[in-house]
Amino acid sequence: MYSIGDVATMMGINPSALRFYDRQGLLPFVARDKAGRRQFSKNDLNFIEVIDCLKKSGVPVKDIGHFVQLCMAGDSTLHERYAYLDKEEQMLQDKLRETQAQLDFLRYKKWYYKTSVEAGTEKIHFAPGTNEVDPQTKAIYQKELAHCQNLRDLIDLAQDDA
Amino acid sequence: MYSIGDVATMMGINPSALRFYDRQGLLPFVARDKAGRRQFSKNDLNFIEVIDCLKKSGVPVKDIGHFVQLCMAGDSTLHERYAYLDKEEQMLQDKLRETQAQLDFLRYKKWYYKTSVEAGTEKIHFAPGTNEVDPQTKAIYQKELAHCQNLRDLIDLAQDDA
DNA sequence: TGTTGACTTAAACCACAGTTTAAGTCGTAG
DNA sequence: CTACGACTTAAACTGTGGTTTAAGTCAACA
Numbered sequence: 001m002y003s004i005g006d007v008a009t010m011m012g013i014n015p016s017a018l019r020f021y022d023r024q025g026l027l028p029f030v031a032r033d034k035a036g037r038r039q040f041s042k043n044d045l046n047f048i049e050v051i052d053c054l055k056k057s058g059v060p061v062k063d064i065g066h067f068v069q070l071c072m073a074g075d076s077t078l079h080e081r082y083a084y085l086d087k088e089e090q091m092l093q094d095k096l097r098e099t100q101a102q103l104d105f106l107r108y109k110k111w112y113y114k115t116s117v118e119a120g121t122e123k124i125h126f127a128p129g130t131n132e133v134d135p136q137t138k139a140i141y142q143k144e145l146a147h148c149q150n151l152r153d154l155i156d157l158a159q160d161d162a
Numbered sequence: 163m164y165s166i167g168d169v170a171t172m173m174g175i176n177p178s179a180l181r182f183y184d185r186q187g188l189l190p191f192v193a194r195d196k197a198g199r200r201q202f203s204k205n206d207l208n209f210i211e212v213i214d215c216l217k218k219s220g221v222p223v224k225d226i227g228h229f230v231q232l233c234m235a236g237d238s239t240l241h242e243r244y245a246y247l248d249k250e251e252q253m254l255q256d257k258l259r260e261t262q263a264q265l266d267f268l269r270y271k272k273w274y275y276k277t278s279v280e281a282g283t284e285k286i287h288f289a290p291g292t293n294e295v296d297p298q299t300k301a302i303y304q305k306e307l308a309h310c311q312n313l314r315d316l317i318d319l320a321q322d323d324a
Numbered sequence: 325t326g327t328t329g330a331c332t333t334a335a336a337c338c339a340c341a342g343t344t345t346a347a348g349t350c351g352t353a354g
Numbered sequence: 355c356t357a358c359g360a361c362t363t364a365a366a367c368t369g370t371g372g373t374t375t376a377a378g379t380c381a382a383c384a
Contacts, residue, residue: 005360016343019362024341035350037361043294053267056260061341075283082275082319085268092265098218099261103254105215106247113244121237132205157244167330178373181332186371197380199331223371 001031002040011048025065026051028072047071057092108141110155117157163193164202173210187227188213190234209233219254270303272317279319 008015021027022038029047031039040048047068054064067084070077116122127134148154170177183189184200191209193201202210209230216226229246232239278284289296310316 003361014343015361017341020342033350035361036363037350041294042297046295049267050271053264053271057264057268075278075285078275078279078282078284082272082279085272085275086318089265089268089272092261092268096258096261096265099254099258102215102219103251103258105211106219106251106254109212109215110244110247110251113240113247116237117240117244120240122240123237132203133208135204156248165330176373177331179371182372197331198333199380 002045004038004040007040007045007048010045011052013048013052021051021061024061026061026068028068054088057088058095059088107151107155108138111141111144112137114155114157164207166200166202169202169207169210172207173214175210175214183213183223186223188223188230190230216250219250220257221250269313269317270300273303273306274299276317276319 002010004015004018007013008018018027022030027038027044027048030044031041033039051064051068054067055061067081070081070084112125116124125133125137144154145151164172166177166180169175170180180189184192189200189206189210192206193203195201213226213230216229217223229243232243232246274287278286287295287299306316307313
């Protein structure tokens with residue numbers, strides 16, 4: 001059995017946060033000693049691992065509470081629990097794709113600034129006679145990207161960025 | 163030139179959110195017409211694309227404001243802007259790895275529930291004579307994962323999950 | 325020449341996810 | 355036996371990221 005402080009240390013979660021989760025119905029399984037102190041079992045830690053994973057995946061506290069309720073209800077909710085995790089898997093896969101898209105865009109801008117730094121001015125990307133970025137700039141990057149061997153050569157500034 | 167409503171529609175951002183970003187100093191470059199209405203240029207949309215990317219990457223509004231200030235300051239900040247995006251690239255790469263780790267864990271739990279549903283009870287994963295998950299359960303999954311051809315066969319329930 | 329509809333502002337309001345505070349209860353080590 | 359540290363609660367507070375409201379301005383169209 002572990003105290004709330006033990007769990008907080010082991011899981012890297014603030015004790016106040018654990019009490020907050022308890023208040024929100026995420027920890028209905030946690031036992032208490034005679035003095036009313038929370039006593040976490042080894043199995044409780046498995047639960048908290050799931051809760052922590054869902055939390056880090058961006059699932060709202062109240063939704064996690066719903067899942068915990070299903071867990072408390074026994075074998076009749078097994079299918080529903082599976083379906084819930086299946087949905088979350090899809091969410092995470094989407095999130096992974098989105099993050100990748102943001103990374104791709106960020107790398108384009110890194111290239112934009114790498115080449116600007118090398119040229120000493122951002123103007124190399126402006127449409128002639130304006131202070132606006134040439135609409136073709138991104139297409140140029142994408143062409144270079146398609147032809148390049150090593151992404152790092154394309155977007156990383158040599159050494160001196162430290 | 164585009165109105166705030168045009169931009170909101172094109173970028174999929176609430177007009178109120180755009181005004182909020184402006185108040186927070188994220189849109190100092192936006193022009194106004196005689197009546198005080200915001201007029202967004204094509205180049206402003208490039209900026210908003212960057213802001214939107216950073217926002218979706220989880221960068222706090224005030225940090226984005228700092229980056230925008232650098233952009234306003236001209237060529238002398240090119241290197242700093244590059245370094246900023248380089249740091250954000252690392253952040254996003256870390257985030258990608260974290261999300262992948264959460265996905266891996268979620269898939270373990272999907273397997274846990276798939277096999278439980280197939281058995282009709284969660285008890286197949288409990289240590290004998292207890293109501294606690296056997297500490298070896300995850301190791302069993304990882305062994306099966308290492309040997310399996312197709313992840314979907316391992317963790318997806320046949321058809322009827324619809 | 326109204327009267328829409330889209331815009332403007334400041335200020336109030338909201339949800340979410342905790343964190344902090346204040347007051348109190350235990351168990352144990354000196 | 356008392357003092358300390360770790361725990362308990364309810365309630366107040368915080369920060370972030372907006373959204374909503376109220377009151378007003380303006381351009382264009384019937």
